[in-house]
Amino acid sequence: MNAIKTARKSIEAQPGSGTSRTLARLVLALESEGSFDVADLDTLPPDSFALALKIVREWRRNSRYAGKAKLFDLSLQVSMLPN
Template sequence: MRAIKKVRLLIEQEPQDQTAQIFSHLILSLVEEVDFSVKDLYLLNSADFQLAMDILQEWRLDRYYMGKAKTFDVALQALSLVKTV
């Protein structure tokens, strides 16, 4: 199971829990591209801290693939312009 899904389930189960709140802030900061206080990660137990690291790694990888897909789309558009001219 991907880390993002694990966190979603954790937040859904106990949204008021401190761990769920930390993960909620982390996810929102990634989505909105705003600052997140790293010191909040140190409030997590070891397993949840590792889950947060997994979230960051997945998020970075997903952004890479999203950028790659956009580049592929632009490349296809550029090639189709050349073929129609």
């Protein structure tokens, strides 16, 4: 399974978790070409950290990949959840 799809499933499973919120912020920053504090990656568990790096690699390679739109939409929804 590719990283973008894995991230979407992970965020869907636990949208309110700190890991999901960090991954969602990363996706939003990638899509909007905005800023992201890379120190936030250090708070992720090792498997999620590796996933975040894979997301960045895939994002650069797949500029027109349809799965990115689904992940972006979900990330936007997670970013609007109350803390």
